[in-house]
Amino acid sequence: MGKVTIKDVARKANVSVTTVSNVINNSGRTSPDTIRKVKQVIEELQFSPSASARNLRDKNSHLIAVVVPFLEKGRLQDNPFYWQLVLGIEEGARNHQFHVILLGVDEGESFSFVSERHLDGLIVVGTFEGSPILNQILSLDVPCVFMDSYMSDSSLYQVLLDDEMGGYLGTKHLIGLGHQRIALLSGKLQQDGVNYKRWLGYRRALEEAGLPYDPELIREEPVSTVGGYQASQYITDPRMNITAVFVFSDVGAMGLIKGLYELGVQVPRDISIVGFDDLFYTDFMIPSLTTVNQDIIERGNITVRLLLDQIVGESRQQSRKVVLPVSLKVRQSTAPIH
Amino acid sequence: MGKVTIKDVARKANVSVTTVSNVINNSGRTSPDTIRKVKQVIEELQFSPSASARNLRDKNSHLIAVVVPFLEKGRLQDNPFYWQLVLGIEEGARNHQFHVILLGVDEGESFSFVSERHLDGLIVVGTFEGSPILNQILSLDVPCVFMDSYMSDSSLYQVLLDDEMGGYLGTKHLIGLGHQRIALLSGKLQQDGVNYKRWLGYRRALEEAGLPYDPELIREEPVSTVGGYQASQYITDPRMNITAVFVFSDVGAMGLIKGLYELGVQVPRDISIVGFDDLFYTDFMIPSLTTVNQDIIERGNITVRLLLDQIVGESRQQSRKVVLPVSLKVRQSTAPIH
DNA sequence: CTTGGTTGGTGAAACGTTAAATCACATATG
DNA sequence: CATATGTGATTTAACGTTTCACCAACCAAG
Numbered sequence: 001m002g003k004v005t006i007k008d009v010a011r012k013a014n015v016s017v018t019t020v021s022n023v024i025n026n027s028g029r030t031s032p033d034t035i036r037k038v039k040q041v042i043e044e045l046q047f048s049p050s051a052s053a054r055n056l057r058d059k060n061s062h063l064i065a066v067v068v069p070f071l072e073k074g075r076l077q078d079n080p081f082y083w084q085l086v087l088g089i090e091e092g093a094r095n096h097q098f099h100v101i102l103l104g105v106d107e108g109e110s111f112s113f114v115s116e117r118h119l120d121g122l123i124v125v126g127t128f129e130g131s132p133i134l135n136q137i138l139s140l141d142v143p144c145v146f147m148d149s150y151m152s153d154s155s156l157y158q159v160l161l162d163d164e165m166g167g168y169l170g171t172k173h174l175i176g177l178g179h180q181r182i183a184l185l186s187g188k189l190q191q192d193g194v195n196y197k198r199w200l201g202y203r204r205a206l207e208e209a210g211l212p213y214d215p216e217l218i219r220e221e222p223v224s225t226v227g228g229y230q231a232s233q234y235i236t237d238p239r240m241n242i243t244a245v246f247v248f249s250d251v252g253a254m255g256l257i258k259g260l261y262e263l264g265v266q267v268p269r270d271i272s273i274v275g276f277d278d279l280f281y282t283d284f285m286i287p288s289l290t291t292v293n294q295d296i297i298e299r300g301n302i303t304v305r306l307l308l309d310q311i312v313g314e315s316r317q318q319s320r321k322v323v324l325p326v327s328l329k330v331r332q333s334t335a336p337i338h
Numbered sequence: 339m340g341k342v343t344i345k346d347v348a349r350k351a352n353v354s355v356t357t358v359s360n361v362i363n364n365s366g367r368t369s370p371d372t373i374r375k376v377k378q379v380i381e382e383l384q385f386s387p388s389a390s391a392r393n394l395r396d397k398n399s400h401l402i403a404v405v406v407p408f409l410e411k412g413r414l415q416d417n418p419f420y421w422q423l424v425l426g427i428e429e430g431a432r433n434h435q436f437h438v439i440l441l442g443v444d445e446g447e448s449f450s451f452v453s454e455r456h457l458d459g460l461i462v463v464g465t466f467e468g469s470p471i472l473n474q475i476l477s478l479d480v481p482c483v484f485m486d487s488y489m490s491d492s493s494l495y496q497v498l499l500d501d502e503m504g505g506y507l508g509t510k511h512l513i514g515l516g517h518q519r520i521a522l523l524s525g526k527l528q529q530d531g532v533n534y535k536r537w538l539g540y541r542r543a544l545e546e547a548g549l550p551y552d553p554e555l556i557r558e559e560p561v562s563t564v565g566g567y568q569a570s571q572y573i574t575d576p577r578m579n580i581t582a583v584f585v586f587s588d589v590g591a592m593g594l595i596k597g598l599y600e601l602g603v604q605v606p607r608d609i610s611i612v613g614f615d616d617l618f619y620t621d622f623m624i625p626s627l628t629t630v631n632q633d634i635i636e637r638g639n640i641t642v643r644l645l646l647d648q649i650v651g652e653s654r655q656q657s658r659k660v661v662l663p664v665s666l667k668v669r670q671s672t673a674p675i676h
Numbered sequence: 677c678t679t680g681g682t683t684g685g686t687g688a689a690a691c692g693t694t695a696a697a698t699c700a701c702a703t704a705t706g
Numbered sequence: 707c708a709t710a711t712g713t714g715a716t717t718t719a720a721c722g723t724t725t726c727a728c729c730a731a732c733c734a735a736g
Binding site for chain 1: 341386387388389390391393394397399401416418420421424425428429432437438439440441442450451453454455456563567589592593595596599618619621622623624626
């Protein structure tokens with residue numbers, strides 16, 4: 001019943017444990033004959049080497065963690081974005097014999113598990129410069145890739161979206177349709193956060209078109225489903241004269257459209273809506289959602305590759321900061337102003 | 339920079355490593371004075387014990403895995419259900435000092451990592467009796483909890499939904515509204531799968547109401563977004579006379595409603611729709627979706643508790659099979675027949 | 677004064693692996 | 707023939723814990 005160890009293999013194959021080890025890690029020091037014999041026994045005994053023992057010896061775990069701060073209660077579970085992302089990460093990791101451990105962390109929580117478990121790397125989602133969590137993580141001295149967090153420190157590995165361009169494209173599209181009073185459901189405009197960058201793109205598009213920037217049009221409430229839903233009140237305020245809304249998340253856009261619907265406002269006839277993320281269901285909304293596109297799965301893949309480059313050290317010395325392109329998927333939630 | 343070990347603590351505190359170990363695991367063999375002293379040093383040195391070393395010695399890892407078979411390509415990423423579930427599991431595990439590793443497995447894949455990593459337990463989602471994956475898992479002899487898989491072997495731990503009741507409630511609701519030709523987008527009716535049970539509930543409701551069962555009304559295509567979307571063709575076939583559809587997943591319902599919408603069929607005026615799962619966005623669909631409710635997060639919590647009971651052995655000897663109740667959330671996608 | 681128990685502590689082995697150092701032997705080189 | 711070169715295997719130590727067996731000191735009881 002006891003697990004079969006490398007010793008058992010050695011004994012049965014009439015060689016030393018080292019030889020077995022060498023065969024396993026094909027170090028090239030072994031004669032073809034012996035290799036065959038050992039492999040044969042390994043097969044028979046169904047031997048698989050203990051990760052703990054290896055970890056102990058090599059001080060690594062072939063384990064990476066995805067760290068997701070519980071920023072706002074409920075924000076996580078309401079956003080399939082993270083799920084798609086994590087799947088992409090898992091896929092990428094698996095291809096390189098790494099496993100992924102999922103970690104929700106609260107504000108005050110300690111990161112002791114990182115050294116306890118000898119985690120080989122961290123993928124940190126959605127933190128920001130100056131965050132207490134960030135400082136803790138940096139002090140850990142473990143390979144990291146930050147996702148969706150603009151860090152000025154260029155020694156940090158980062159995977160970002162071209163958020164500015166996303167903001168620009170969405171806005172430009174609306175402008176092209178004749179809209180002039182374009183509201184923003186931006187979420188908190190954290191300096192150098194993703195929303196901030198998108199906001200910059202929004203401004204650039206306005207400027208380019210010679211349209212005025214009106215701060216009254218910017219709403220920083222959270223871009224969750226309910227957040228979007230509640231914003232409908234403000235958006236339809238007749239004094240605001242809003243004809244289009246750019247929501248910086250698809251879930252928020254969904255909530256908003258619902259809110260508008262209940263108020264008898266039609267999309268896109270009365271108000272055009274642009275979202276952000278291109279979640280799997282945007283095509284199936286009514287109306288389907290015009291949104292800024294990103295391949296989330298692919299993004300997870302790239303992130304994990306960047307992390308593993310650090311870990312296994314074959315840094316292809318691409319830049320440490322990867323900015324992925326975005327594109328606009330035009331669907332039915334936007335229409336020319338009438 | 340080398341990690342600080344138990345030896346360092348021992349040296350600095352002028353005691354043996356054994357004593358330090360005893361303090362850490364408060365084994366009660368140590369005098370208050372010594373305890374204080376050692377704890378002090380641990381604090382100073384920021385010592386945290388190596389998980390690998392412990393695992394190696396104790397043959398456990400405080401690690402559980404969530405195993406999600408990649409049944410159909412894309413099925414996973416398109417369903418936020420899994421995300422909510424995994425979050426619930428992670429939350430539950432964290433409360434008990436366990437970590438969760440996420441594992442997508444393909445059909446032919448080996449489960450060697452289970453013994454390699456000394457995983458303490460597995461949560462297996464959506465397999466079924468007779469599945470090759472299942473057989474592999476069972477041969478591993480590791481604590482498991484199966485989710486959404488009806489297993490006749492009563493020695494297995496299972497967490498299920500009252501699927502039959504769900505099917506019954508949804509159908510009854512529709513019948514109560516006057517519908518008689520109720521179609522089913524059921525997904526594959528695998529014997530003893532969740533869909534099968536729901537189907538049983540459907541039949542019971544029909545029977546109770548004295549309505550005939552018409553196999554033509556049952557569609558077994560996959561209940562993904564696209565699956566639902568494509569089904570709209572069949573559903574609207576005038577010869578079928580369908581006035582209501584019960585879709586066994588919310589994502590499928592979303593697709594179907596979209597398909598119907600494009601065909602000019604209005605929900606619920608022309609056709610009533612009932613979904614299943616109560617995903618986070620059902621309230622924000624247009625129309626909002628009547629669906630069978632389950633608290634997914636809570637479900638994850640319960641599952642992990644059942645697993646940990648096995649692992650730490652304090653089996654409160656509740657039954658090994660937990661069936662969670664469902665309820666019907668009536669929203670706007672269902673209406674009386676006119 | 678011996679015996680025996682309790683209290684607080686230590687030393688050493690073991691968990692399963694890998695890498696560095698070593699060794700035995702055969703073949704090639706001067 | 708003696709010495710170098712190489713090949714393929716082995717021995718041993720180390721990774722950081724925990725536990726088992728042991729020990730010293732003290733106190734109580736016979």
